[in-house]
Amino acid sequence: MVYADYTKKETRFIEGIMKRHGPKLDGPMRVFEPACGSGRLLESLAARGHVVHGFDLNKHQVAFAKHRLKAKGLRGRVWRDRLQDFTVPKGARYDVAHCFVSTFKYVDTEAGAVRSLRRMAAALRPGGLLLLGLHLTDYQNSPPDHERWVGRKPGIRVVSDTWSAPADRESRTEAMRTRMRITEQGRTRVEETVWDFRTYSPSELRALLAKVPALRLVACHDFHYDLASTRKVDLAYSDVLLVLRRRGARQG
Ligand SMILES: C[S@@+](CC[C@H](N)C(=O)[O-])C[C@H]1O[C@@H](n2cnc3c(N)ncnc32)[C@H](O)[C@@H]1O
Structure with a gap:
């Protein structure tokens, strides 16, 4: 979704x-x-x-x-x-x-x-x-960031939050984290993923x-x-x- x-x-x-x-x-x-x-x-x-x-x-x-x-x-x-x-x-x-x-x-x-x-x-x-x-990436200006996305289909609602940490020029990485709250038939489960992106x-x-x-x-x-x-x-x-x-x- x-x-x-x-x-x-x-x-x-x-x-x-x-x-x-x-x-x-x-x-x-x-x-x-x-x-x-x-x-x-x-x-x-x-x-x-x-x-x-x-x-x-x-x-x-x-x-x-x-x-x-x-x-x-x-x-x-x-x-x-x-x-x-x-x-x-x-x-x-x-x-x-x-x-x-x-x-x-x-x-x-x-x-x-x-x-x-x-x-x-x-x-x-x-x-x-x-x-x-x-x-x-702009290494001079790379504040922490947050994006939210909400999706709905019949019987299911997903709220996805993604955070990115400031980019690190030395290692060429930015730490990322996504949390998805999935509500289906009245029950909510949370799935979280962390990874590094190359910048x-x-x-x-x-x-x-x-x-x-x-x-x-x-x-x-x-x-x-x-x-x-x-x-x-x-x-x-x-x-x-x-x-x-x-x-x-x-x-x-
Ligand atoms: C942001 S999703 C994009 C999926 C799809 N291209 C789209 O636009 O909907 C990123 C996908 O990359 C896959 N992925 C991450 N690292 C990978 C790798 N090294 N090789 C192949 N797939 C990878 C993940 O499993 C995930 O499905």
């Missing part, structure tokens, strides 16, 4: 950005989602006729994503894997890969991040797009991209998923959505 409010916007954005910057398609779009979570985007893209593949580290998320596709009569391939060293099914080449909402920041080392991006690039056809959405200032992000020359930055948008609004990769706006094209086709 978390992020579900954005799903439609993100789905339309993927389709729109592919028309603008992606390779010419001669069949359904082949979409790849590393760290697909519960599969909300797999479902919405499959429902629009695209071919969807994705993986996640969490086996419960993998099971949930498979189930939700099946329950809707949709096809897709979902498996368990890690961002740092995943493999794709033999022969698979994707038109577009996407990794939104700072998920890439779970990769906790530079070497892991480079490997992950190289693998994403290799999984794309020449000219294919990688859409990478992440929150940038990226604009220059750290550029330095990472320079290590993956197979990908070229062709545009930058933001978490509003508005095709009409582009950004620079700087601290003027910190929630950036990079459009990276695999080299090898379509210049411009």
Whole structure:
């Protein structure tokens, strides 16, 4: 349920950005989602006729994503894997890969991040797009933060609180904590998760991209998923959505 409010916007954005910057398609779009979570985007893209593949580290998320596709009569391939060293099914080449909402920041080392991006690039056809959405860090101004999100479906209410601690420039980490209060049939349970995100200032992000020359930055948008609004990769706006094209086709 978390992020579900954005799903439609993100789905339309993927389709729109592919028309603008992606390779010419001669069949359904082949979409790849590393760290697909519960599969909300797999479902919405499959429902629009695209071919969807994705993986996640969490086996419960993998099971949930498979189930939700099946329950809707949709096809897709979902498996368990890690961002740092995943493999794709033999022969698979994707038109577009996407990794939104700072998920890439779970990769906790530079070497892991480079490997992950190289693998994403290799999984794309020449000219294919990688859409990478992440929150940038301003080390000079990184106060503790809190976000609340409330979602409802018949019979279930979820209140999700996420806290982030100030970023640490030395270790390139920000400590994160999420608490979900899930109320179902009058009973409430609380699930709490803590983890460290790897941080990226604009220059750290550029330095990472320079290590993956197979990908070229062709545009930058933001978490509003508005095709009409582009950004620079700087601290003027910190929630950036990079459009990276695999080299090898379509210049411009
Ligand atoms: C914020 S959720 C995003 C899920 C999905 N991409 C979406 O937009 O709804 C992050 C997901 O990343 C997964 N994850 C975290 N670290 C991972 C890793 N190293 N490799 C693969 N998946 C990972 C988590 O299990 C979780 O499902």
